[in-house]
Every structure is written in C-alpha cells, then in structure tokens.
Amino acid sequence: MQKAMKIAIVDDEQDMRQSISQWLALSGFDTETFASAEEALKVLGPDYPGIVISDIKMPGMDGMAFLRKIMGQDSTLPVIMITGHGDVPMAVEAMRLGAFDFLEKPFNPDKMSALAKKAANARRLTMDNRQLRRELSDGGQIMKKLIGTSPVMERLREDILDLGQADGHVLIDGETGTGKTLVAHALHAVGARAGKKFVLVSCTALGEDALAKRLFGPMLPEDSQLPAVEEARNGTLVLEDIEALPDVLQARLLSVINEQGTPAETRIVAISNLQEQGRTCEDVLRPDLFYRLAALRITVPPLRQRGEDILTLFTRLSEQFSEEYGCDTPQVSAQEAAQLLQAPWPGNVRQLINVAERAVLQSRRGSGTIASLLMSDHEEMQPVMTTEGKPLKEYVEAFERMLIDNTMRRHKGSISNVMEELCLPRRTLNEKMAKYGLQRADYL
Incomplete structure (x- = not known):
C-alpha cells in the first residue's frame, strides 16, 4: 500500500494546530505539528517527503519569511498558506513567491483536505521524478x-x-x-x-x-x-x-x-x-x-533470445505488481513456465510487463491462466507459441532455477525453510544453487 504523505502543520495557536492535524489524520495523512517557523525549519529540508500548511501571521518569523526560506531550499515543496480575513493581498503575494495555494479563515475542512490531497499528489510526482533522476545518474x-x-x-x-x-x-x-x-x-x-x-x-x-x-x-x-x-x-x-x-x-x-x-x-x-x-x-x-x-x-x-531470463523477469514483475495491488504473488506451474519460455514475445519486455500485471490481477480474482494471456491480439487469436523447440532438459532446468529462486526470495535466504518446502537435502540444494548461479547472500 502507498505510504501516507506527511504534512507539516505550522501555527502558533495550539488549538488550530491540533484541529487541523486531527482532521487531516482522519483524511489519511501523517501529520506533525510545529509551534513556530523556526522549529519547523529544523525538520524541513529539500527532500521533505510531504507538504506544508502554515499560518501567515506568527510571532518571530512570520509565514511570508518562512515561505521565502522554504522556497530557497526547495522551490517544489508545496506550501499552503492560511490567512485571516482581510489578508488576501498578502496571500496573493505568497502565491507569487511560490506558495501552492492559500486558505482564508474560517475555512471548510473538506476543502482543506481536498487541497492537501492535490498538493500531496504534486509532491509525490516530484519525489518520484527525483528518485528516477538519481537512479538514472547512478550507473550501478x-x-x-x-x-x-x-x-x-x-x-x-x-x-x-x-x-x-x-x-x-x-x-x-x-x-x-x-x-x-x-x-x-x-x-x-x-x-x-x-x-x-x-x-x-x-x-x-x-x-x-x-x-x-x-x-x-x-x-x-x-x-x-x-x-x-x-x-x-x-x-x-x-x-x-x-x-x-x-x-x-x-x-x-x-x-x-x-x-x-x-x-x-x-x-x-x-x-x-x-x-x-x-x-x-x-x-x-x-x-x-x-x-x-x-x-x-x-x-x-529480443526477449525470445534471452532464455530463462524470461522467467526471472516475469517473477520480478509479478512481485512488484502483487505488492502494488496488495495481493499474493501468483505461483507459476511447470507447464506455465514452458509456455512463457516458448512464446515469441513480439512486444518483448513491454509485452511481458503487460502479461505479468494481468496475471496478478487474474490471480487476485482467482480465475484465468497464463496460457490465455499469451493468446495473440490478432483476429485469428491463435496461441502465441514459437515453432522453435528446445530440449526437455532446458525447460526442466529453467523451471527448477525459477522455483529455487522464488522460494529463496520468499524465505529471505533461509536455507532450512527452503529445504523443507522443496523437500531437498542441504547438499542437493547447495549443488543446484551453485549450478544455477544463485547466491544465498542475494536473498538476505
């Protein structure tokens, strides 16, 4: 499940802080409160995983100075300003400085929740893009x-x-x-x-x-x-x-x-x-x-030339989609493994991603087979299978490797649990892991 977005609530009035916090917590947010801008700045940084709701009029550093400080650190951090009646021109200036939006007191709690969700979605997208850029700049x-x-x-x-x-x-x-x-x-x-x-x-x-x-x-x-x-x-x-x-x-x-x-x-x-x-x-x-x-x-x-990589990729993708949809990862039978290996995959990895997601959704509903997903999208709707046969030994070994890999991942590298589930003595398991290049350290 998606992690709750944080909201930093900054207001010198305790009752206001608590009421906003309670309402937003009921709306599914992870709230934290601060009695002053100075206190909040000790926590807020360029990669703060959330948004900010701040009053404009506060003793010490006021909301406008606080906003300028935040925008200097991270101009993409959504800040919603709370303003009293008659301070709308100040709120408009806050928008010019980079505030996400403003709420005028007294405000409707539902409107505040809707605005917070909108800001949270914007923040989530920013953080996802930053993470992607970090990954794409990291060769490893x-x-x-x-x-x-x-x-x-x-x-x-x-x-x-x-x-x-x-x-x-x-x-x-x-x-x-x-x-x-x-x-x-x-x-x-x-x-x-x-x-x-x-x-x-x-x-x-x-x-x-x-x-x-x-x-x-x-x-x-x-x-x-x-x-x-x-x-x-x-x-x-x-x-x-x-x-x-x-x-x-x-x-x-x-x-x-x-x-x-x-x-x-x-x-x-x-x-x-x-x-x-x-x-x-x-x-x-x-x-x-x-x-x-x-x-x-x-x-x-092309994917069809990558042999048992197909099973490895399918397993990883199924695990990712299962986590996303909050359900168990579907188990692949020997026959289904052979079908995955035999398919020509005209759409390559992009097609495999689609099949893995649909397999997870089918499994969650308790219906459907991988074979049905491997049917052609063309009018003739023939099963998508290659004419290139492989020795039975290759299919058996590919399935065996996938089974050991999946079981090791599920048990987080516990050799004893894997031995028990697969009914294998330690020596046989060790030999097969060495044969397939599987290292226990990769699963811990």
Whole structure:
C-alpha cells in the first residue's frame, strides 16, 4: 500500500494546530505539528517527503519569511498558506513567491483536505521524478535494471560498459519494447558524462517545424527551454525514432555534428525503432549522417533470445505488481513456465510487463491462466507459441532455477525453510544453487 504523505502543520495557536492535524489524520495523512517557523525549519529540508500548511501571521518569523526560506531550499515543496480575513493581498503575494495555494479563515475542512490531497499528489510526482533522476545518474543502479544472466544480456552489459567509456556517437537499434531507451540512459550513466545533462527528444512526437525549433531553435524569449543541442552541451542528446527525422533536419543535425569536431562536445545517441520488413536505419538516413551516428552501435536483443531470463523477469514483475495491488504473488506451474519460455514475445519486455500485471490481477480474482494471456491480439487469436523447440532438459532446468529462486526470495535466504518446502537435502540444494548461479547472500 502507498505510504501516507506527511504534512507539516505550522501555527502558533495550539488549538488550530491540533484541529487541523486531527482532521487531516482522519483524511489519511501523517501529520506533525510545529509551534513556530523556526522549529519547523529544523525538520524541513529539500527532500521533505510531504507538504506544508502554515499560518501567515506568527510571532518571530512570520509565514511570508518562512515561505521565502522554504522556497530557497526547495522551490517544489508545496506550501499552503492560511490567512485571516482581510489578508488576501498578502496571500496573493505568497502565491507569487511560490506558495501552492492559500486558505482564508474560517475555512471548510473538506476543502482543506481536498487541497492537501492535490498538493500531496504534486509532491509525490516530484519525489518520484527525483528518485528516477538519481537512479538514472547512478550507473550501478541502472545496470541492475538490465536483469538477466543469458549470454546475450551479459554481452549487452559489457557493450554498455565499453561504449559508455568511449566518446563517439552511438546508434541503438532493436525490436520495439526491448528497452532501447533504458540502454541509452545506462550508456550515459556509466560514462564520463554521467553528471552532465541527459536530454531526450522523440522525432515522432512533434511536427517538423516544432521539432526543428526544439532541436535547433531559435527559441522565443518566453520559452523556458534551450534548444536541445544547446541544452545537452557537454552531455548526451538522445534522439528516439531517428528514422523519422525529416531530410532537412538530418542535414542540420549533420552540420552540428561536423562543427563539433573530435572529441564530440555533445554525444548523440540515436535510437532506431524501424519495424518495416526488410528495411534498416541505414536505408532511411542519409549515408553521411548514418555513418557518423553509427560509429558505435548496440543492438538490444529480443526477449525470445534471452532464455530463462524470461522467467526471472516475469517473477520480478509479478512481485512488484502483487505488492502494488496488495495481493499474493501468483505461483507459476511447470507447464506455465514452458509456455512463457516458448512464446515469441513480439512486444518483448513491454509485452511481458503487460502479461505479468494481468496475471496478478487474474490471480487476485482467482480465475484465468497464463496460457490465455499469451493468446495473440490478432483476429485469428491463435496461441502465441514459437515453432522453435528446445530440449526437455532446458525447460526442466529453467523451471527448477525459477522455483529455487522464488522460494529463496520468499524465505529471505533461509536455507532450512527452503529445504523443507522443496523437500531437498542441504547438499542437493547447495549443488543446484551453485549450478544455477544463485547466491544465498542475494536473498538476505
């Protein structure tokens, strides 16, 4: 379940503090109260996991000075100001300084709760985005997101580490849903530009004129953004769907690349999502641009080539969705494991995410099978299975590894509990864990 959002209530009047706190606690918030702005500032910081409700008129540091102090520390922290009758002009000034909103006394408690929820949602989004940026700037964290022990994933991680340290432009290609944008983030995070700007532009999200302006400018005085080629200076500029870049903009991009010289001032990572049968990115880009962008190249493997990584990913995703929906993680049978391994996964990891979420929802309702989720979305509705057979031994070993992995995770590395549940002697369990590369320390 989602953790209750904190609310810091700052008011010199004890009765007012307590009444606001009690009402918001009943509305599901985690409240804490402060009798003065000075006392609250000892707790509030740039990453305060909540919002603030503050009176304007207080002895010592008043609400306006308090607001200025908070905005100086974290301009995204929502602050709701409480003002008395006749102080509306002051409240308007508070809004200009960055307050989220204001309430005029006497206020309706329901209106206060609704406003607090709105501010809390804004704060939650800000905190989630900050956490994502931290993860994407941490090479170690983002590499952990590239889950899998299959040879193709081992090779992908090695390529990312090697090319991340290089300074040339990179072309990333692969089927839709394989995680190409995640690979672009990883390239940036493990290289020398990790602390610099990472700017992502989709070549299909804007019309030609708007795309030209976003990439190269000129920007109007009222525009808050720099052109992408300026914004990403000394960092990384990622161009998604590079094959959709119009010819005239291909020429302008080539000019920018040629002007930079070597080493490149701004690294360009181009992502190709071309799905037309028999055509490649080389066919649709002008040759001089293609060879500049493809100086270094990474092809992200399709899910169907990743073997038992499919089961590992499905397990992790099922656990995440089960936690989100507040239910038990569905157990996968040997037959279902084989079906997951046999499916061709035309939508790759994106499709697997969808199947895992639906499997959790089905399990919560107590109905449905994984086989039914693996039916094609096309009109013929044939079961989505590959024609490529595998030796029975491979299916058995993949299921066995998944079963031991899941049981170890559920028992948090307790060998005795795993032995009891799987009816295995210690020596056999140890041998199988060594065989499948499972380490007890990873589950503690």
